[in-house]
Amino acid sequence: MNKKNEFKVEFLSISQNESFARIVVSAFAAQLNPTLEQLADIKTAVSEAVTNAIIHGYENKLGYVKIHGIIDDKGITISVIDEGKGIEDIEKAKQPLYTSKPELERSGMGFTVMETFMDEVIVESHVNKGTRVTLKKYLADTSD
Amino acid sequence: MNKKNEFKVEFLSISQNESFARIVVSAFAAQLNPTLEQLADIKTAVSEAVTNAIIHGYENKLGYVKIHGIIDDKGITISVIDEGKGIEDIEKAKQPLYTSKPELERSGMGFTVMETFMDEVIVESHVNKGTRVTLKKYLADTSD
Amino acid sequence: MKFIFDKQGDTLIVHMQGELDHHSSVSFRNALEGMINKTNAKKLLLDFKGVPFMDSSGVGVIIGRYKSISQRGGQVWVTNLSPQVKKVMEVSGLFNIIKVRK
Amino acid sequence: MKFIFDKQGDTLIVHMQGELDHHSSVSFRNALEGMINKTNAKKLLLDFKGVPFMDSSGVGVIIGRYKSISQRGGQVWVTNLSPQVKKVMEVSGLFNIIKVRK
């Protein structure tokens, strides 16, 4: 649990910032010298969580999405936080193919991707308060 | 002054994060479709300001460096903020070749680079409170 | 994201360039659905050569087009998948409904 | 940042790879100063082919080495400058003391 590096970023909930979020997290994770596949996994999971904050959390209203990243002995922990509408039934939300926005052609596979690509996914949410998705990947630091 | 996009990031004052800061700001600035030279100018100026926060602001003690980026009709504004020791004489600090740390082989050209590469550089500082360097580049948004 | 359309017989080929996420999927969906209707295509081949990254938003668009094309009794293929794109498609079960062209 | 040293006659050639900022300049300075002393080089040629980016921290290291080399009556050259690296060197007045080898 020795904290080795840390960052926080916040940005507007507009879809252009999805790629911004991926680049920021990739640049931070790169300090651990991950494999290309590990880096792609982290990038993908973050993309899912940030997209959810924008579409489902803020429902395309303007708000701030926050990301908090920590590198420690065990690997990398990324939290994606919104202060949007929250999730009523987290278990249901996590089910493959479940989506509350089929009209937007959402696949309902976001949480499934996060859980497959990361080692731990923790979802905390309060209706009308917001959602925090914590994504962990175990990675040994091979840098000097 | 129509604010089009915005981000804030904060990270530990360790030298590994100098490249992280450059990547974050580049990814944000890229939304304005700058030329390669404009992007390199912004990246370089940010690198100077972040390095100064780490070396001079915190003098290699651990603290947080913050960056605030705004894109508006006029271009991009990047503020680099530390809560470190501050600058006593800003006019002197800005002079080419002036450095308070010649023993670290600093060239004293950081502010000169920032002022040459950016359209506006504003330095605000209070001794023992910290420093805020605001860097502006005028850029027309050519994206859709 | 950029896309180039190419109609060959009853097949609509789409060469894509860029990252396919929620942001880019909106215009991609509209352009693609429009082109399917306009060309009356039965077969759809999505060329991912220029796509290093896709997330589940892309999966949603592909399922949507699979539905349009199926209604005409057609079929959807994908080709030139990067490892990341392939992994997202696999995890999403997309290969149960669409085919990979080598 | 990585560097490969190559001694040819009384010239020390350094091929650099990576971004030269404050973080990388510390180890670069130590390795370079050590190698100048060890090889007793009179001439120093810094090859920036693999360096897309440098800031004024790099300028400080070059001035420092210019001083070491000048004390031996030698000369410093740089070569293969990217547009960004060249611009930083120009603004810093570095070309008043070091030469560019084409």
Ligand SMILES: Nc1ncnc2c1ncn2[C@@H]1O[C@H](COP(=O)(O)OP(=O)(O)O)[C@@H](O)[C@H]1O
């Ligand atoms: N940040 C969030 N705020 C509110 N609801 C969310 C959030 N993230 C996910 N959800 C809910 O969980 C559901 C499932 O999410 P996900 O598996 O990512 O699929 P999709 O995004 O395709 O709908 C969403 O449809 C939404 O109802």
Ligand SMILES: Nc1ncnc2c1ncn2[C@@H]1O[C@H](COP(=O)(O)OP(=O)(O)O)[C@@H](O)[C@H]1O
């Ligand atoms: N963030 C800061 N906090 C405290 N002092 C600073 C800061 N930035 C710059 N300075 C002061 O201004 C001087 C000149 O800065 P600069 O032109 O970047 O040259 P250099 O970094 O090479 O010393 C520094 O040597 C330092 O004394």
